[in-house]
Amino acid sequence: MIANLLTIAGTDPTGGAGIQADLKTFSALGTYGMSVVTGLVAQNTRGVREIHPVPAAFVAAQLDAVFDDVRVDAVKIGMLGTPDVTRAVAGVLAARRPPYVVLDPVMVAKSGDRLLAADAVRELREVLLPLVDLVTPNLPEAADLLGVPEAVDEDGMREQLADLVRLGPAVLLKGGHLTGPECPDLLAMDATGEPVRLTAPRIPTRNTHGTGCTLSSAIAALRPQRSGWPDAVADAKRYLSGALAAADRLNVGSGHGPVHHFSDWW
Template identity: 60%
Template sequence: MNPPIALTIATSDPSGGAGIQADLKTFSALGAYGTAVLVALTAQNTHGVTGVHVVPTAFITQQLETLVADVSVDAVKIGMLANAEVVNTVADFLERHRPPSVVLDPVMVATSGDRLLDASAVRDLRDRLLPLADLVTPNLPEAAALLETEPAREDEEIIRQADALRELGVARVLLKGGHRVESAESADYYVDGDVSRWLRAPRVDTTHTHGTGCTLSSAIAALRPRRPDWLSAIEDAKRYVTQSLRAADAVKVGSGHGPVHHFHAWWR
């Protein structure tokens, strides 16, 4: 056994459906060894977030530097970063240490509607962190916030916004279309310098969608070291998330937006 080592830099979710907990479950399910650096803690359940406690940035840096002094990281997934100080701390780290693969999930708002990133941090995330990522995975509201525009509704708008995000300096964009609830499909759009592709799957009828974005981005990070290119890792990650959603109703956690079933292939 020589599994790839994946690092999640993100926030804790006590309910286990999103954040660090979802990332580590996804890494394990897809055969990657998970490591984690916490940048914030939340008070959270399946109904929403009631509080956020940010880790001091000096200690975030100490966690990161201590880890990479000993452990060779193959892929990094970046999730909720809470505020501008944390965004810049992570950007500083990536400028000092360049992992082979960096997936940035620009988490701004929870499934419940709770805001998870200070408005003042959006500019730093856009200007400093996006150019350091190999892939950014915003949903439609997050892409609109980064571009200071309205969320895309039509395919043509999604394509234009994905291209606009690439013009900000990010190498690859996966613009997630799951918020178009009127559509029978969950259609995501991928673009890099050479390839553009729609990735479509039937929309799964479930309210157990907590942590879907965290799970997709961490699945891509886990799979990328063992796939020939980014697109194949993304396609396999999307299939994993779709299957996790289809099995989600079997996991009874809380009374709100429950989690996807990260271990659907193993638990019977």
């Protein structure tokens, strides 16, 4: 059976991040993609120009329209933007209880522009996190969630991972912001077990726009097709590495260009 995947996120007119990246990833990994828009984002590969939030009631209406009609096998959540939208999404998830929910806590764009209002961080941490199965913060997002300085090495990552996993869901803490020849990620299923260390070679390209969106949507797409989170995460990382390795074959924009979501097919 082909899995039905739902992304809840903002838009990217240049197609490299947000809902557009999620739908490409869902398709590349053999699932049927659906989308609920939380915000209209005027951005390109160089930065974010303007964000038009979708009213929370209409976000909830979109979600109800999908859940009333379609079997949803997994959900990926990206940019939420405002406290009201965060609460609206949490309310629908609490009522509908989809099998798997992956949260990419989108707070800051690659360009440095903030995508989650500061007053929405508490809602994300206290209202939404208990309802998701896996959260995938990078190092700046982890620091924002915990209200602490950003980790600068793997020891610091392990300390923050222990605090993050106590918030409720399993955690994939991404170490791409560290320096070195590889990108280390740490996956913790709960507060008691030893985290799984997953690494990938650091690929020399500036075309990294949408990597967080792509990884989290790949994990969501693969979870219904795999036996557990570790297998889904490992295979999603392999998919992203391939998309990054082929990113320079694309010629999209003059800033941080997108990864190549369909590198295995084109």
